[in-house]
Amino acid sequence: MSRSTLVLGLLCGALAGALGTTLYHQSQPTDEARIRAIVSEAIAGGTATATAALDPSVINPMIEAYLMSDPRVLQRLSSALDTELRTEQRETSRVALASAQEQIYADPANIVLGNPEGDVTLVELFDYNCSFCRNALPDLAELLESDPGLKVVLKEFPILSRESVEAARVALVVAGKDDIDYWAFHEALFTSRGQVSGQTALAAAQQLGLSPVSVELDMQSQPVTDALTRTVALARQLNITGTPTYILGDEIIPGAVGIETLREKIANIRACGSTQCSS
Known part of the structure; x- marks a missing residue:
């Protein structure tokens, strides 16, 4: 799996989880400001709350619209992921070195x-x-x-x-x-x-x-x-x-x-x- 695919998957998961509490009906609109807030929370490491089953035909256009309006979101999310992975790797190495x-x-x-x-x-x-x-x-x-x-x-x-x-x-x-x-x-x-x-x-x-x-x-x-x-x-x-x-x-x-x-x-x-x- 490529990094971009992984990052997009994480983004979609975060959006789907957070939007789950607001989309009670497929026809209910979600404004751009709400989507931006959700994505910003995901990038900052926030935890999405309750989830609900969402129709891909509803959520996917929202995600696409947001990404098209701010293409650098994936870059920021990828950077945040890199930082987290490096931190985890460093801690793993530190523990291994201490034992050797x-x-x-x-x-x-x-x-x-x-x-x-x-x-x-x-x-x-x-x-x-x-x-x-x-x-x-x-x-x-x-x-x-x-x-x-x-x-x-x-x-x-x-x-x-x-x-x-x-x-x-x-x-x-x-x-x-x-x-x-x-x-x-x-x-x-x-x-x-x-x-x-x-x-x-x-x-x-x-x-x-x-x-x-x-x-x-x-x-x-x-x-x-x-x-x-x-x-x-x-x-x-x-x-x-x-x-x-x-x-x-x-x-x-x-x-x-x-x-x-x-x-x-x-x-x-x-x-x-x-x-x-x-x-």
Whole structure:
């Protein structure tokens, strides 16, 4: 069902319910001012009162006449519906995040960049073959460079291909090496040409001084498999289905939203403890 159909259905329902108390007879007229008041109440979230069976041949022309006189009513109703849905989604996410704090922030496979003791933590779930993740890499680099109080947690979430899974396995092995610059590895994979595979990741690991044979053995280990399994379970728990997805404070942020949006939300976390501060 399209949004316009849904909105029109809601409008018709609101009109029918409210008009039900006034149309005792099919021939009884209803003036335009009354219709406008009913629709305004519906848009504002008002609840229609008693309902009565109405002949479509009576009510439909009234609805059509009102919509033709004020075509933007559907736009306003759609906007109100969007606001309500976003509020509901935000509350659902807030509750889900509250129940998953340990899985998000205390997972031993978390890849930590920036300030480990930072006052704000930005989590990113990503796939090395995600073009949007690739395009968002400069935003993350700039945030790490410009914000000394920011802690970044990366979570391998390879959902696009088998090659993504193999690259993620190598990445988890590399991340476990204390003497290796993981960010250099991360950048190398996202700036490589073509599809990122296990072989691409092994070559990048070798450039950093690791033995590709040793890494290839470790990448199939149970701890690596368990780490990927935990991230998939977390994504399912939080209803995360795409990459990149950020977790910041009390909000799940899907998509490459851009550095200015991330900066604003980080600033809000510091100011009021939420990504959205009351004005």
